[in-house]
Amino acid sequence: MRLGSAVVLVTGATGGIGRALVDAFSDAGARLVLSGRRADVLDGLAANCGGRAVVADLADPADLERLCGEAEAADVLVANAALPASGRLDSFDPAELDRCIDVNLRAPIRLARAAVPAMLSRGRGHVLLVSSLAGVAAAPESSLYSATKFGLRGFGLALRQDLAGSGVGVSVLLPGFVRDAGMFADSGGSLPPGVGTRSPQEVAAAAVSAVERDRAEVVVAPAPLTAGAYLAGLAPGPAARVARRLGGDRVARSIASGQTGRR
Numbered sequence: 001m002r003l004g005s006a007v008v009l010v011t012g013a014t015g016g017i018g019r020a021l022v023d024a025f026s027d028a029g030a031r032l033v034l035s036g037r038r039a040d041v042l043d044g045l046a047a048n049c050g051g052r053a054v055v056a057d058l059a060d061p062a063d064l065e066r067l068c069g070e071a072e073a074a075d076v077l078v079a080n081a082a083l084p085a086s087g088r089l090d091s092f093d094p095a096e097l098d099r100c101i102d103v104n105l106r107a108p109i110r111l112a113r114a115a116v117p118a119m120l121s122r123g124r125g126h127v128l129l130v131s132s133l134a135g136v137a138a139a140p141e142s143s144l145y146s147a148t149k150f151g152l153r154g155f156g157l158a159l160r161q162d163l164a165g166s167g168v169g170v171s172v173l174l175p176g177f178v179r180d181a182g183m184f185a186d187s188g189g190s191l192p193p194g195v196g197t198r199s200p201q202e203v204a205a206a207a208v209s210a211v212e213r214d215r216a217e218v219v220v221a222p223a224p225l226t227a228g229a230y231l232a233g234l235a236p237g238p239a240a241r242v243a244r245r246l247g248g249d250r251v252a253r254s255i256a257s258g259q260t261g262r263r
């Protein structure tokens with residue numbers, strides 16, 4: 001996929017990783033349509049990159065329907081918006097639970113459903129779904145978040161098979177812990193010694209590369225964390241026991257406590 005002059009719709013553009021995505025796709029020559037809930041921040045971002053702002057709450061059916069109309073004209077859909085949704089399941093009220101599923105999983109699927117037919121008619125396009133290593137390996141205090149990220153990963157990889165040979169690509173991006181900005185950084189949670197992080201700019205660079213090279217799945221995390229996540233995906237029971245011995249429960253609680261107010 002050549003990004004020069006391509007129309008790229010980025011959801012969650014006002015978040016820390018979203019802003020890095022905006023910069024990276026703008027630098028690649030794309031024409032940007034930016035979506036987010038914070039009109040004051042969104043307008044400034046759009047002005048800086050010469051793009052267009054579309055204020056939308058993805059949990060609002062009317063806003064989502066309006067954004068689906070924008071997706072029909074996009075050459076590239078970057079589904080980045082998400083809520084942290086950390087904590088034990090019984091700590092969520094029904095409205096919080098529905099909002100997480102709507103924003104993290106239902107909205108990306110609806111936007112892809114709107115974008116793909118138009119991409120197919122043009123014979124070119126790309127859908128980039130920002131999942132997480134939490135979509136490969138589950139952790140304590142993240143049952144709802146993991147459910148949405150596992151679901152998004154499965155949706156993307158299956159959709160890629162459906163579209164094989166059509167000229168329309170699908171990539172799934174799997175960031176690990178991201179420093180400086182984003183959900184983990186905002187939580188104030190702490191990691192055990194030796195657990196590495198990546199920057200928002202590294203995540204954004206991987207996103208651009210995934211689209212340009214039509215890569216199925218791209219992990220943005222240090223090699224030991226990546227290996228551990230895939231091993232946990234293969235052997236979840238033993239991996240969970242090891243993680244508990246290494247203090248994984250403490251880490252999960254510290255992250256969840258910092259994200260409770262962002263549901």
